[in-house]
Amino acid sequence: MDVIDQVGRINLDACAREPIHILGNIQSHGALLAADGAGVVRQCSSNLQEFLGLLPAEALDRPLSTLLGRGIATWADSTAADSEERPPLKVRRHRIARTGLTVWLRAHRRGGMTIVEMERAEVMAPAPDSPDDRPALSRILHERNLYRACQDAADLVQAVAGYDRVMVYMFHPDMTGEVVAEARSRSMASYLGLRYPASDIPAQARRLYLEARLRQVVDIHSLPVPIEPLLNPQTGQPLDLGLAHLRSLSPVHIEYLANMGVTASLTLSVIVDGALWGLIACHHTQPFWLDPDRQQRICRVADALARSIRTATRRLDAQATRQAARQFARLQRVVARSRSPLEDIILSRQGLLNAIDADGVALVAGRSVLSTGAVPEADWLRQFARILADRAGEASFVSECLGRDVPDLPAPGPAASGCIAQLIDPAGPVVIAAFAGEVGGTVNWGGNPDKPVEWDPAKGRLSPRKSFELWKQQLRGHTRPWRRADIRLIADVGRLLTVDQAGNPDGMVREIERVSRRLGGEKQVRREILDVLLDGIVLVASIRDDNEMKVHAVNRLFRDVFGISGDKRLPHRLETFLETFGLPPELADPAFTDFPMTREVWSSRRGRRWFSFDRRTVFNAQGESGGTKLALICLYDVTAYKQAEEALMAARQQAISAMEQQRKFIAAASHELRTPLNAIIGFSEMIQMQTFGPVGDTRYQEYATDILNAGRHLLDLINDILTLGRMQPGAAAAADAPVCLNDEIRQALRMVEDQARARSIAVVWEEPPYRILLDMEARAVRQILLNLLSNAVKFTPPGGQVSVVLGGHDGEDLWLEISDTGIGIAEADMEHVFEPFFRAGNVYTRSTEGTGLGLSIVRALMEAHGGRVSLRSRYGQGTTLRITLPSWRLQWHG
Template identity: 40%
Template sequence: MSGPDEPTAAPRSEAPQSEAPRSEPVDLTNCNREPIHIPGSVQPHGALLAVRADGDLTVVQVSANIGEALGHEPAATIGRPLHDVFGRAAAKTVRDVVRTAFDLREASPVDLVLGDGDDLRRYDALLHRVGGQIIIELQAARSARPLSYSVTYARTRQSVLRLNSSRSLTDLYDVVVEEVRRLTGFDRVMVYRFDAEWNGEVVAEAKLDRLNGFHGLHYPATDIPAQARALYERSWLRLIPDVDYRAVPLVPAVNAVTGGPLDLGDAWLRSVSPIHLEYLKNMGVTASMSISLLRDGRLWGLIACHHYSGPHEPGYEICAAAEFLGHLFSLRLVSRENEQTLESTLATREALDRLLAEARSDGAALVDVLTADGTNLADLISCGGVAVAIDGEYRTFGAVPPREALRAAFDALATEGAILACDALPRDVPHLAEHRDVACGILAFRLSGDEGVAWFRPETVRTVDWGGDPHNKELLAREGTGVRLSPRRSFDRWREVVRDRARPWSAHDLAIAGELRQHLLRLVYPPARRGADLARLMQESLLPERLPTIPGFEIEAWYDPAAAGRVGGDWYDAVPMPDGRVAVIVGDVAGHGVAAAGTMAQLRNALRAYVVDLDPADPWPARGVLDRLDRLTAALLPEAIATVVVAVTDPATGLAQVASSGHPPPLLLPAGGEPVVVEMEIAPPVGAWLLGLRSARPRARGAVPDGSGGGLRRLGDFGDFGDFGWTAQVRLAPGDALVLFSDGLTERRTEAPDVGIERLRAHAAGAASAHPDLRSLGDSLFRTCRDPDNDDDATLLLLRRRPTGHP
C-alpha cells in the first residue's frame, strides 16, 4: 500500500508506522488512522533542518544525519542561528529567499555551497513553511549548478512536442508514460486514474519487455485512503530511491515550536510507512516515484514509477522535469476531454433548445411534450426510460419502474431543490432491488411536492480485472507470540463480476438536468413563484460548494433560508489570500427576494476581489476591505444596506484580525475556558449613509462580557470616531474556535438582540465540551439557537484551530 507515497501494483495506501494496537482488529483500514504526515523521520538521501522563521533562522530540529552534510552533529546545531551552521554566505542566500519569495516551494531549489576550505560541497536546498518554521532539505547536487536551460527545459522539449501533437486521450496516456520513463530511467511507468468513487485503474504503462503487465488492472478505493489522497494534492512529487533504506530520525523528536512532532506533509524527504515498503518488496520493487495528476485542483490520478534492479535516484532536476511533464499532461488531459465532450454537448444543447421551443408554444401539455415520440427528455440524457409529473399529470417514456417506486426513491434519497443521482439503487434503497432491470440507476429532480422529472438506467453487468482480490484485506502472518498485518504478496489478475450497478451519470448529465430544472421552473410557475425560486437558486449557487482547506484549522458553515421559501441576503465565504492568510466572512443584505439576492451577489464578489487584491503590507486588512466595500456601495449600489463581519486569519500564527460593519461581533470559544463575545468597535452597516450614519463617521461598540458572570453589555450609541477606525485582534490558540453568525440565528421578535447573543454564548459553553466534533458542535448551536418562527435567513460559520498534535 502506498498512501501518499508511490503506488505498488498500482497505488497502495500507506499503513501505520508501527504495529497496529493489540486492542484493534488487524485490518488494512488501520492506515486510515495513521498520522502519515508526521512520521518523525526522513529518508537518508538528504538531510533536513527546521529553523524558526525569525531574523537569525534559529535551528530547532534536524535529521540525525546532518553531520554528513554539514560536519556538525545534531547537538551542535540545535539552538544556533543558521549562519553558525551554514556559514554567513549560504545563510544569507537562504534568508534572502525567505524574505522575498512569495512561495518558497516555487523558489526551490536554492543553490548552496557548504563546507570549509577544500571540503566544499554543492547542495540543492528545498524550502517550505510549516507551523511558523522554515523547513530546509538538503540534497547533494548531481549536475552542474546553477540549473540552466540546457539541463531543465531542454530535457523535456521532445516530451512537450509529443504531448502537444497527441490527438486523443489514449495518445496522451501513452506519450506521458513513455516520456517519463525515458527521462527518469525507471523500469516501469504507469498512469493510474481514479473513478468517481476513488477506485483506480492503470490506463497506460511503459515498461521493460520482461516485466508482466498491469495495464487494465483495477484497485479498490481503500488502497489509498482519503488522508493519503489529501497529501497527494498537497505534495505533487514523491521519491523513494531505495526501499531498503534505514529511516533517519529527527532530533529532538518533539519540535520546540509546536510542542509536537514536525509536520512533514510537504517534505521531499519524508519517511515512508514500513507496510508500504513491505508491499514494494513483495512485488520486487526496489525504488519508486509518483507524480500527482490534478484537474481543477483535485486529484485525478497518478504517474507511478517502479524500479526492480536496485536503488534508483534520479537527480532533483530530473524529478522536477518529470513533475513538469505531469502538470503539462494534466492540462492537456483537460483540454482533450473537453474537446471530446464538446461535440456531444452541442448535440444535447440543440435537443434542449428544440424541446424548450415546443414546450413554450401553445397546444400540447408540457408533460406530453417532454415524453413525446419525437425529441424528448431521453435525447438530453442517455437512459432506458423517463418519468415526468407536472401540473397533476404523469407521463412516462421507455422502461420505468412503478410510480410508487419512484416516490420511494425520492423519499429515501432526494432533497428539495437538489439533483438526485444514484447508479446503485439496489444498494442504497434495498427494497427497490426488484426493479434493477429498469431502475438500477436514477437521475432526478423535484420541482415541488410530487412534481418532478426522473431518468432511469437498467443494471449493467460488467467484469472488472483487479490487481489481486480487493476483498481479501485480512492476511495475517505470525511473528513470535503476536500477530501483525502483512501486505498480500499476490497481485495476480483477479476477475470480479459487478452487479447491482447502472452506468454512472456523468457531470454533463447532472449539468443538463440542473439546467432543465431551471427552465421548467420558469415555464411551470407564475412570475411570483418563479422569482422566488430564481432568487433561491441564485443564492444557492453563490454559497461555496465547499470551504477551502486551511492548514492547521477546521472550518464548517451552516445556512438556513427564510421561512416559507423567502430568500434573503445572507452569505458566508472563506477566501484564501495570496500571502497564505484566509479571510472568513459572514454578511447579511437587508431585504428579501431577487433584489436582495442580486445585491448579495455583487457585494460578495466585490469583497472576494478586495480580499485577493489586498496589499500584504496593509496592517489592517479586515478594516480595509470593508472600507472599499462601503465606497463601492455608495457609488454603485445606492439603495443597498448590508452588515458584514470579516476575520482575516493567519494559519501559521492563529492571529485573526476582525472588523465589522453593523454585524454582530463573533464569539471566541477557548479550548479550556468560557466563551466570550469578541470585544470590538462596530462600524455602521455598509451603505448606512442612507440612514444618515456614515456622514457622521460613527461607530458602535460591540457587545462584550460585563464581568459579572457572563452577561453582556448592550451595544453603545454611535459616536464620531472617524471612518473605519476599528479592528479587534484575536489569537486562536490550539483548540480555540471563532464563531461568526448572522442575526437570523440569534434574534427573536420578543427579545432584545443581546438576549439571543447571550443564548448562543451560554449554549456554546456546554456544547463545546459535549460535541468535540466541529460539525456536531455547529449542528447543536444551530438547532438550539435558531428560532423556527424567524422569517429571516440564518448563517453560522465555525473556524477552529486544530489542537496540537491533531492531523
C-alpha cells in the same frame, strides 16, 4: 493520547487517520535541518555528521547561517517563503566547506519552520545526453485523445528517468484508481488496466499529493533516520514533514511496495483545476535516485499532461453543454406550442429521451406515471418519488447504481441500473427522471479489493495485501457515469415543467389521465410498420384498468417463422401465447429484467432455431384509475451464430482428438519399432565386436557394421519423428528451474568438439561476461543447440569455421546465430529447408548422413516455446541460422 504516542504508534486499523506527515524520520540518503523564524536550528536529522561533519548536538540551537553560510541561509529563507504559495521545487548545488561534500539543497516552510534538505550530488552519475523533450511535450499538449496523451507521458517519463515501470494512475469519482497507461521494461509485470481500491491511497495521502507534487523513495530497505529531538522544544510538536522531499515512508507503505517487488519509487501528481486527477507512478527493482535535473524534466511532463487533460475535459464538457443547451431550447419550443406538454416531453420523438444519453424517461405525479423506454415498474417509481420527496433540501439525485444508492427499494434490474432525477414538487410528489441500463463487464483489480489489508499476527497489526495478481470482478447493477450536461438538462426540464404547470401537481395528474385514456383508445395498430422490420416482433399491451398483458399484433416475419396464416386467430393472453409457440415464459414476467436472453426455439417451418429475446417498453401512462402500457417483444434470429459456435467447438474437439490419437499412435509405433530395432543393433554390435569368437570371413564384420549403422540411423529417425509429433506451437510447459544458456552452449560445443577437430573445423564462441537464464525445458534447449551445431559442423568442409553469436538480450528478444563457411543452400531450396525429410540438392549434402528432420525439429521446438527460427544463406559461401526467443523467456542476465 500524547504526541509521543501519536508519533510512535500508527493506527493501522484506520489507515485514513495514519499521521504520515509527522512520522519523525527521513530517508537515509539525505540530511535535514529545521530552523525557527529567527533562523536558529531547533531540529535536525541524526545523520548530520555524514554531511556537515557535526553531531546533532553541535548543530542544534545554532544559526543556520553559521552552519551553511550566510548566502545559503538567505537563499533558504527566500525559497521557503515562496514555498508557502506554491510547492517547493527549487534546488541549489552547494559544496560544504567543512566536509568537502557537494550536495543538492532544497528549502520550504511548514508549520513556522524553515526546513532545509540536502542530498549527495554524487549519488548518481550525470544524466546521459538525451533528445530534446519539446517535441514529445508538444505531442502531449496537443493530443485530443486523453488516453493517448497519458501513454505519451508514460513513455516520455520512462525515457527521461529510466525507471523499470512508469504508470499513469487515474482516480475515479469513488477514489478507486486505474492504471490507464504504462511504459515498462519487459522484465516487469504489467499493471495496465488494473483497478485499485481507494484504501491503497487513503485520503491523507491524497491531500499530501496535492501539496507536494513530487515524491521520491530511493531505497525501501534502508533504515530510516530519526529527527532529533523528536518534538520541537519551543512548541512541543513533532516536525511536520508533509512537504519534505526526504520524508520517510510509513511502515504500511514500505510493506506495500515490498509486496509489489519494488525497491525504489517516484510519484508525480497530476493536478487538474486544483484537484488531484491522478498520479504518474514510477517503480524500480533496485535502489534508484533521480537527479534534480531529470526531476524537473519529468515535472514538465506532468504539467503538460495536466494541461492536456484539462483541455480535453473542457472541450468535451463544452460540447456536451452546447448540445444540452440546444436540446433544452428545442424542448422549450415543444412545450410552448404543445397542447399536451407532458406527452410531448415524455413520449414524442422530439422529447426528452431524444435529448439525453439515457435508455428511458419517466414522470411521476402522485400515483400517476408517464414513461417511455427502459424504466422500472410503476409501483417502484411511485415509491422512489416518495423517497426523493422525503429527503430534506435535496432536489437533485444522481446514481450510477440504484441497487446501492436506494437500499430501501429492490434493485430495478439491468434495464434501469442508474438514474438522474429532479424533484419538481414534494407535495405530489412530482419527479422527472432518466434511467440508463447496466453496463456489464469485468473490473480487473490488482489484488482482491475486498481485502486491501490483512491481519499479521506476527506483527500484531494490519499489513497491506501481499498479492497484486489480477482479480476479476463481474460488474453488475452499474451504469455508465452520467455526463454533467445531462444532469443539468434534467434539472432544467424540471424547472421548465414547474413554470409551465404553475406548480400544479393536480394538473399534471389530470393530463396524465387524459394521455392514458387517449392512448388506450388507439387500438388500431399500424401493422404495415411492424411488417417492414427485419426481426420478429410481438406487440403487447395492457389497456386502462386491465393489468393483464395481451397480444395485439405480430409482424410478418414472426408469422413466417412460426407458420401462422394471416387469418389465424392468436391467443390474447400473453402467457397463453408464449406457451402456444414454445417461447420463454419469462417474457410475461414483469419482474424479469435479465434481457437480452438467448433460448432454443422449435419453429414449425424452420425447425430448431436460436433466438435472442428482448422486451422494450414503448410507453407507460398510469393514472389513478388505471392506465395504458405498450411494449414490444423482439426476436433476433441468432441461429447462424450458434451454429458457427457449435461448429467451431466441434472442430476444436475433433482437432484435439486427432492430435491425441496421433500422439498415441506415434508412441505405440515407436515402442513396437524400437524393441526389435534395439535387438538388431545389439546383435550387430556383438557380431562386429566378435563377442562369442571369430566370425571368419571379414565380410561378415563389414556387413554387421552396415547393419549397425543402418539400425542406428533408423532409431534416430524414429526418435526424431516422435519428437516432432509431440510439438505444438506455444504449448511448451514452463521449466521447473531456469536453464543457464551459457552452460548449455558449452556442453553442446563439447559434444561436437571431436567431430570438428577430426575435420580441422574451427568452432568459435566468445562467451559473454554474464549468465543468461531461460525459462525453458533444458532438454529442448540441448536438442535445439545440438541439432544446429552438429548440422553446421556436418555440412562445413574440412578447414572451415563455425561461429556462435549471442545478441539482443538487454530487455529485447534474445537471439542466437550459428554460422558456417559451408557450401550454402541454393535459392531454389531455401523455402523447403524446414520441411521434414528435405535434403538440399548438392553433392556434398547428399553424401552426408542425416534423417532430414533436424531443422524441422528445431522449428517445432522454437514455436512450442513462443520463438522463431530464420535462415540466410549464400550458395558457395555459407549459412547462418538464427533462433529468436521472446523476452519473457529470459529470466535474468547479469
